[in-house]
Amino acid sequence: MSQKVYQRIAGELEKMIRSGELKPMSRLPAERDLAAQFEVSRTTIREALMVLEAGEIIRIKDRSGAYVLPVARKSASILQSIEATPGPHEVLQMRRLIEGEACFLVALNGSRREIDAIVDANTANAEVPPDDTPEFHDATKQFHLSIAQGSENSLFVELLEYLWEQKSGPLWENWYGSTRSRQNRIAVLANNQEVTDAIVARRPQAARTAMQRHIDWMISRFLSY
Amino acid sequence: MSQKVYQRIAGELEKMIRSGELKPMSRLPAERDLAAQFEVSRTTIREALMVLEAGEIIRIKDRSGAYVLPVARKSASILQSIEATPGPHEVLQMRRLIEGEACFLVALNGSRREIDAIVDANTANAEVPPDDTPEFHDATKQFHLSIAQGSENSLFVELLEYLWEQKSGPLWENWYGSTRSRQNRIAVLANNQEVTDAIVARRPQAARTAMQRHIDWMISRFLSY
DNA sequence: CCTTTAAATTGGATAGACCAAAATAAAAAT
DNA sequence: ATTTTTATTTTGGTCTATCCAATTTAAAGG
Numbered sequence: 310m311s312q313k314v315y316q317r318i319a320g321e322l323e324k325m326i327r328s329g330e331l332k333p334m335s336r337l338p339a340e341r342d343l344a345a346q347f348e349v350s351r352t353t354i355r356e357a358l359m360v361l362e363a364g365e366i367i368r369i370k371d372r373s374g375a376y377v378l379p380v381a382r383k384s385a386s387i388l389q390s391i392e393a394t395p396g397p398h399e400v401l402q403m404r405r406l407i408e409g410e411a412c413f414l415v416a417l418n419g420s421r422r423e424i425d426a427i428v429d430a431n432t433a434n435a436e437v438p439p440d441d442t443p444e445f446h447d448a449t450k451q452f453h454l455s456i457a458q459g460s461e462n463s464l465f466v467e468l469l470e471y472l473w474e475q476k477s478g479p480l481w482e483n484w485y486g487s488t489r490s491r492q493n494r495i496a497v498l499a500n501n502q503e504v505t506d507a508i509v510a511r512r513p514q515a516a517r518t519a520m521q522r523h524i525d526w527m528i529s530r531f532l533s534y
Numbered sequence: 535m536s537q538k539v540y541q542r543i544a545g546e547l548e549k550m551i552r553s554g555e556l557k558p559m560s561r562l563p564a565e566r567d568l569a570a571q572f573e574v575s576r577t578t579i580r581e582a583l584m585v586l587e588a589g590e591i592i593r594i595k596d597r598s599g600a601y602v603l604p605v606a607r608k609s610a611s612i613l614q615s616i617e618a619t620p621g622p623h624e625v626l627q628m629r630r631l632i633e634g635e636a637c638f639l640v641a642l643n644g645s646r647r648e649i650d651a652i653v654d655a656n657t658a659n660a661e662v663p664p665d666d667t668p669e670f671h672d673a674t675k676q677f678h679l680s681i682a683q684g685s686e687n688s689l690f691v692e693l694l695e696y697l698w699e700q701k702s703g704p705l706w707e708n709w710y711g712s713t714r715s716r717q718n719r720i721a722v723l724a725n726n727q728e729v730t731d732a733i734v735a736r737r738p739q740a741a742r743t744a745m746q747r748h749i750d751w752m753i754s755r756f757l758s759y
Numbered sequence: 760c761c762t763t764t765a766a767a768t769t770g771g772a773t774a775g776a777c778c779a780a781a782a783t784a785a786a787a788a789t
Numbered sequence: 790a791t792t793t794t795t796a797t798t799t800t801g802g803t804c805t806a807t808c809c810a811a812t813t814t815a816a817a818g819g
Contacts, residue, residue, distance in 0.1 A: 371770055
C-alpha cells in the first residue's frame with residue numbers, strides 16, 4: 310500500500326546481492342537496463358540506487374556504473390531490518406506503568422516546588438499553538454518529564470527519556486500516520502489539564518487513572534491502524 | 535573532486551539537522567521549495583532525500599512531507615540510557631511496578647508455555663536449599679525473570695535484568711546485613727509459591743498484589759535499617 | 760600488437776507533466 | 790459558535806524526454 314516502488318526495487322536488488330546472485334565487485338546493469346528489466350522508469354531505479362549507496366551496499370561511480378561493494382557482510386538488511394528495538398506497544402505499555410505511577414507518587418509526596426513545575430509545564434504546553442511543530446511536541450514531552458521528575462526516582466526520569474526517544478523505526482510508521490491530527494493534539498492538552506488538576510488536588514488515584522486512560526487511548530489509536 | 539550535487543545537498547541538509555537548525559519532528563520544506571532554495575532540480579533534491587531517509591535521519595511520508603526523526607541513538611539499549619546508579623529504594627520501587635505488572639499481564643494473557651516456564655522456575659527454586667549460596671539467589675532471579683518473559687514485553691525483561699544487577703555499591707551494604715537470613719529466604723519461597731498459584735489460577739489482580747506485597751516487604755526491610 | 764580515433768554507453772542533472780492522497784481552506788449544517 | 794461537508798490547494802511518487810560530459814568500447818590505422 311504505502312510501499313513505494315523505489316523501496317521495493319531497492320529491496321529486491323539488495324536481496325539479489327545478499328543471495329550472491331550479484332557478486333561483490335561486479336557491476337550492476339546500466340540504469341536504463343534495470344529500468345527496462347524492472348519495468349519502471351529510470352528515475353525510480355535511480356532513487357533505489359541512492360538508497361543502496363547510502364546503505365553502503367553499492368558504490369556508484371560517475372559515468373561508469375554501480376558496483377557491488379565487497380562487504381555482503383551482515384545478513385541484517387538495512388531496509389526491512391527486523392530491529393530489536395522495542396515496538397510501539399511495548400513502549401506505550403511501559404510508559405503507562407511508569408507515568409501512571411509517577412502521577413501517583415507526585416500527587417502523594419510531591420513537594421510544592423515539584424508541583425509548581427508541573428503546573429508551569431502544563432501552562433507552557435497549553436500556550437503553544439496545537440500545530441504539528443517541534444515546539445508543541447517538545448512542550449508535551451517536557452510536561453511528562455516534569456511529572457517523572459516529581460516522583461523523586463531518577464530511574465523514572467531516565468527511563469522515560471529513553472522511551473520518549475523511541476519514536477523512530479519501522480514499526481512506528483503507522484503511529485506517525487495516525488497521530489498527526491490537530492484533534493489529537495487538542496485532546497492531549499485536555500488530558501494534561503486533567504492530570505495536572507488531579508495532582509494539584511493531591512488525588513493520587515485520580516492522577517494515575519487520568520494518565521493511564523490517556524495512554525490507553527494512545528494504545529487503542531495505535532492498534533486501530 | 536567529483537562530489538555529486540545530490541551528495542552535497544544531502545550533506546548540507548544533514549548538517550542543518552544535526553546543528554539543530556531543523557528540529558526533530560519538524561517538517562522539511564516541500565521538495566519544490568527545496569529545489570528553488572538550493573537552485574537545483576527537484577529530482578536532485580529527491581535523490582538527496584533518498585540518502586537521508588536511508589540514513590534514518592528523516593522519514594518521508596507519502597503526500598505529506600519529509601520529517602526530521604528524533605535523534606535516535608542507534609541500537610541504544612534501555613540500559614545504556616541509565617547514567618547514575620540508582621539507590622536501593624529507587625530500584626525496589628521500580629521493581630515493584632514492573633514485576634507487579636508483569637504478574638498481571640502473564641496471568642491475563644500468558645500462554646501455556648510461558649506459564650509452564652514460571653512453574654518450572656518456581657519448582658527449581660524450591661528445590662535448592664535455602665542457604666546463602668549463589669545457586670539459590672540465581673534460582674530466585676530466574677523465577678522473577680521467567681515472569682517478566684511471560685509478559686511478552688522485551689523492555690520488562692531487559693529492565694528487570696538490569697535492576698537485578700544493581701545489588702552492589704555502598705548503599706546496599708545495609709541491605710545485605712538485614713536480609714541475609716535463612717528465615718527471609720524461606721519467606722521468599724513462600725511468596726514465590728503464592729505468586730505462581732495466582733498466575734496458574736489466572737487471577738491477574740491477585741498475582742500483582744502478591745508480588746507487590748512481597749516487594750513492599752523488602753522495601754520495609756530496607757527502610758528499617 | 761600497440762596507438763589513435765571515432766562511436767556508443769553511462770551516470771549526472773534538468774524540465775515538465777500527471778496522478779492520487781493528504782492537508783488546508785471554505786462553505787454548509789447543526 | 791462549533792461541528793461536519795465539501796472544494797481547493799499542496800505534496801510526494803512516478804514517468805517521459807532531453808542534454809551533457811566523461812568513460813568505455815569498437816574501429817581504424819600504424
